[in-house]
Amino acid sequence: MNALELHSIYKSFGPQRALENINLSVPTGSRTVIVGPSGSGKTTLLRMIAGFEFPDAGSLTLNGQTLVDATHCVPAHQRLIGYVPQDGALFPHMTVAANIGFGLTDKGPTRQTRIAELMDSVALDASMAQRWPHELSGGQQQRVALARALAQQPRLMLLDEPFSALDTGLRAAMRxxxxxxxxxxxxxxILVTHDQSEALSFADQLAVMRQGRLVQSGPPMDLYQYPHDTQTALFLGDAVVMPARIEAGWAHCDLGRIAVNSQSTHPTAQIMLRPEQLQISSTSTDSSGCQGVVTERDFGGNTCTLTVALHAAEFEPGRSLLVRSTGLQAPATGSAVHVTTLGHAHILPD
Ligand SMILES: Nc1ncnc2c1ncn2[C@@H]1O[C@H](COP(=O)(O)OP(=O)(O)O)[C@@H](O)[C@H]1O
Ligand SMILES: [Mg+2]
Known part of the structure; x- marks a missing residue:
């Protein structure tokens, strides 16, 4: 069953169109991640679900209840939706305990017990209860904001870039x-982020936004492997995109002949491979694939990203592409290499 349904949502701020024809279903119990570049409308969409913005057109339902349509609108405080805004937005004049307990109706000892439980659930030490927000780190503030939102026992939780202020190690642990x-x-x-690796790892369902539009949604692995267009392909990770002639299930391209996983309506198309689908070796034991030379080596510890210029090139002589290699075994710049591919190439529909 779907918890949340968005139907044909439109929103403009004056001449600025922020959301255009958004349709999205969020299954009950799922983690949906909305990812997109800055300014693509992510925050506007979350604020609309929370009840702080109103659509110009469209409707929104939660567990079958209409929250907004052309004739009515349930106010934010009656929606039972938890919302953690981008900056956490703690009340600066209230302690941690008071912030977390803000929406609790319990009084006396039950209230204190509930606050302690909520602090424990977000791994905040009990000794922090009487601290002020400015005495907390960014990560601690985010956890207080999360505990405050959880206190409402929400039907839906909205998190707007909750980890963006944290450094890399803490970010992964918090996630x-x-x-x-x-x-x-x-x-x-529903979590909003502009970070593709965060999106891919957190999501059951991933929705990509660009310029106010939802361009593609689905399981993260599907979007990574089968993006609808080049921009989505590149937004979700490094990609090798090149032209190819498509014939009877094969793409003939600057990398040789590669099996494709779908039909193309045109005899030529753009194909996409992820760098981890490319393998290099120093000798050619395989008649497929093609020869090239390493022009750049970017050492990254356990993996190394190599730029390889291909020799034979039907479409673009000297075409360069990215290949990943095990860090310590990566060939040096100037090495001659043989490049082969693993798996299928994806035909980009655009
Ligand atoms: N209150 C507002 N008034 C005018 N323009 C706004 C307002 N809120 C957002 N916008 C505009 O709407 C677009 C989407 O913004 P936003 O939803 O904040 O994007 P994101 O969260 O993806 O960075 C941007 O062009 C932004 O400038
Ligand atoms: Mg935003």
Whole structure:
């Protein structure tokens, strides 16, 4: 069953169109991630679901209840939706405990117990209860904001770039903690981010936004492997995109002959491969693939990203492409290499 349904949502701020014909279903208990570049309309969409913005057209339902349509609108405080805005937005004049307990109706000892439980669930030490927001790190503030939102026992949790202020190590740890916490609580969640690796790892369902439009949605692995267009392909990771002649299930391109996974309506098309589908070796034991030379080596510890210029090139002589190699075994710049591919090439529909 779908918890949240968005139908044909439109929103403009004066001449600026922020959302255009957004349709999205969020299954109950899922983690949906909305990813897109800055200014693509992500925050506007979350604020609309929370009830702080109103659509110019379209409707929104949660568990079968209409939240907004042309004739009525449920106010934000009656939606039972938890919302953690981008900056956490803690009340600066309230302690951690008061922030978390803000929406609780319990009084006395039950209230204190509930606050302690919520602090524990977001891994905040009990000794922090009487601190002020300005005495907390960015990560701690985000956890207080999350605990405050969880206190409402929301039907849906909205998180706007919750990890963006954290450094890389803490970010991954927080992401795991929040994912586990929300799964344990069984809360349907929508997370917004502009970080593709965060999106791919957190999501059950991924929705890509660009310029106010939702350009593609589905399981993260499908979007990564079968993007609808080049921009989405490149937004979700490094990609090798090149022209090819398509014939009877094969793409003939500057890398030789590669099997394709779909039909093309045109005899030529753009194909996409992920760098991890390319393999290099120093000798050609394989008649497929093609020869090239390493022109750049970017050492990244456990993996190394190589730029390889291909020799034979029907479409573009000297075409360069990215290949990943095990860091310590990567060939040096100037080495002659043989490049072969693994799996299928994806035909980009655009
Ligand atoms: N209150 C507002 N008034 C005018 N323009 C706005 C307002 N909120 C957002 N916008 C515009 O709408 C677009 C989408 O913004 P936003 O939803 O914040 O994007 P994102 O969260 O993806 O960065 C941007 O062009 C932004 O400038
Ligand atoms: Mg935003």
């Amino acid at each position: 795991k903690m929040v994912a586990r916490l929300l799964a344990d609580a069984g809360v349907t969640t």
